Amino acid sequence: MTRLGLLALVLLLVAGCGTTVAATGPGGARERGGYTLGAPYRIEVPARWNGTLLLYSHGYASAQSQMPGTDAPSRQVATSLLAAGYALAGSGYSQQGWSVEQALGDQLGVLDAFTARVGRPRQTIAWGSSMGGLVTALLAERHPDRFQSALPMCGGLAGGVTVWNLRLDGAFAFRTLLAPRSDLQVTGIRDSTANVRLAKSIAKQAQATPAGRARLALAAAIQQLPTWLPKGLQDEQGAPAQETAQYQSWRLAALGADFGNRAELEQRAGGDPSWNTGVDYAHTLQQSGAQAEVARLYSQAGLDLQGDLDRLARAPRLSANGRAVRYLERFGTPTGRLRVPVLTLHTVADGQNSPTNEASYASAVAANGDSALLRQLFVARGGHCTFTPAEQVDAVGALSERVESGRWPAWVEASGVPPDHAAGPPAAVRFVSFRPSPVSRPGKTSTARP
Structure with missing residues (x-):
């Protein structure tokens, strides 16, 4: 240069x-x-x-x-x-x-x-x-x-509705499986600081036991959190190392966004813009790419994975405020209609905005016939926006x-x-050829209204 x-x-x-x-x-x-x-x-x-x-x-x-x-x-x-x-x-x-x-x-x-x-x-x-x-x-x-x-x-290019729905999915599974009788709030959060503090305490306690680690892994898979260590390339293989990476994603980024930042968003949007009515979390796990890891951890802990999936299926669902959904569609959900060249950059193991966002964005661009204007670069590194x-x-x-x-x-x-x-x-x-998994909440919000 x-x-x-x-x-x-x-x-x-x-x-x-x-x-x-x-x-x-x-x-x-x-x-x-x-x-x-x-x-x-x-x-x-x-x-x-x-x-x-x-x-x-x-x-x-x-x-x-x-x-x-x-x-x-x-x-x-x-x-x-x-x-x-x-x-x-x-x-x-x-x-x-x-x-x-x-x-x-x-x-x-x-x-x-x-x-x-x-x-x-x-x-x-x-x-x-x-x-x-x-x-x-x-x-x-x-x-x-x-x-x-x-x-x-490192953007949430699947759009605000999808990004916050994924966060709702993870938070819903986290509370249902790990602290169903606690004061932890998934929506309608009154005190975001106290809520995040409680979530971190629950996660720390769960990480100390095999059963807790298995359930953390299931909730992480549902939110599509990465199985790479944030510090860089993962050099350890197997379910325990992957779960450790997911726990770090919870601790460093996801808990604050899921259980804290949502409060400010709800106030701004005029209500909760997220929902999980009609969501099948067994299917979500299958789409996550982490099903084998979760199954191994459940087996090692002596837990019944299907039993926990049934618990999630029976848990009362959350509905969205239509006005808030429309706000988040406008500010902001990309349409994928491109008129100028766009180059995206993402790490392959981003714990805050999963690289699945890039798959969703590419699909939206392709649906509009504008793929020639889009290219996507990936970096072989963990963490959020950790580019050199x-x-x-x-x-x-x-x-x-x-x-x-x-x-x-x-x-x-x-x-x-x-x-x-x-x-x-x-x-x-450390640019690398990479194809991210599809987002587990596909579809435009205009056809997925609560």
């Missing part, structure tokens, strides 16, 4: 008024801070700009938090992209939590500010991580006149090349190593 001068114009615009304050940042960068749009945002333009703007959408943050303007996943990634001549921009959003609705408007406001203060980009690439990956996909679908391509990373800077920079470069040439780079088609990194550190780039 060619190294360019790092002198950059940095606009740090924070919620409120329109004034700016100039300063000199690291590496000789000029910085300007101020207030506009009701949301903080950041713009960086290198001295030798190549004409391409990267608009970054950040991921989920606690509703009580305040995010600064964020224009890249990390400063290391930002520095590399500025050195390559890309301009960077991104909002901190006017609200946090499941703020997809606000993020869409805030990001378009950043584009307007960039054009007014810097100039019109030759091309604009939308990109983002986690919830920001979903925002990215929606921006590209709904505003193809503003974006020439998109890079959603090199992998993210390579993905940006590949998408930019696709826009410029009209063709996908050969290494993307082959899911191989980019030529520039063939001789680099082996751990820096």
Whole structure:
């Protein structure tokens, strides 16, 4: 990668008024801070700009938090992209939590500010991580006149309805099997902090016994949590190692989302947007890809797997609020109708947004006849959004090349190593050919209403 001068114009615009304050940042960068749009945002333009703007959408943050303007996943990634001549921009959003609705408007406001203060980009690439990956996909679908391509990373691209239904499935199985008489709340959560604390306590106790581990594995399989260790490639095989990986996914990500974040979503959407009426969890287990692991753990614990599946079948079901479902369809569920090239990036063992999201998204795109505009990259690593800077920079470069040439780079088609990194550190780039399992809750929400 060619190294360019790092002198950059940095606009740090924070919620409120329109004034700016100039300063000199690291590496000789000029910085300007101020207030506009009701949301903080950041713009960086290198001295030798190549004409391409990267608009970054950040991921989920606690509703009580305040995010600064964020224009890249990390400063290391930002520095590399500025050195390559890309301009960077991104909002901190006017609200946090499941703020997809606000993020869409805030990001378009950043584009307007960039054009007014810097100039019109030759091309604009939308990109983002986690919830920001979903925002990215929606921006590209709904505003193809503003974006020439998109890079959603580690996003819940099956759509909000499916993602939260999967989380409901896991939480429902978790409570029914492990703590049916507890105060743990699956929906209508009154105190999210206390609810997550209770869920973690239940999980810790369950992990200490063979029976508890078996039931944790069943609930994890129903939610399609990965069986890889979050720290990297799994080097241990067998059901115990897989269950340990799933427990780590529960502890590190899923419990907080399932038993905590739902409270904020319900308040925002005007009710619970998830349901499990009519769901057959025995069938869900069959579709999960983890049936053999669960069966072995149940056998080792001396438990009756069919008996627990029967318990799940008999447990009273939960219905959704139609208004809340419609809100989540709008903010946000991608349709899969593409008008610009989209390149997705996902680890093969993401415990927060399962790679099954990519299978669902690809199916939606194919149903619309737009598969030529979609390519999907996978990284042989566990964890949520655990990409190296090199992998993210390579993905940006590949998408930019696709826009410029009209063709996908050969290494993307082959899911191989980019030529520039063939001789680099082996751990820096771990792209791999991978086909994710289908999501266990298939179907568009318009045909799966509660």
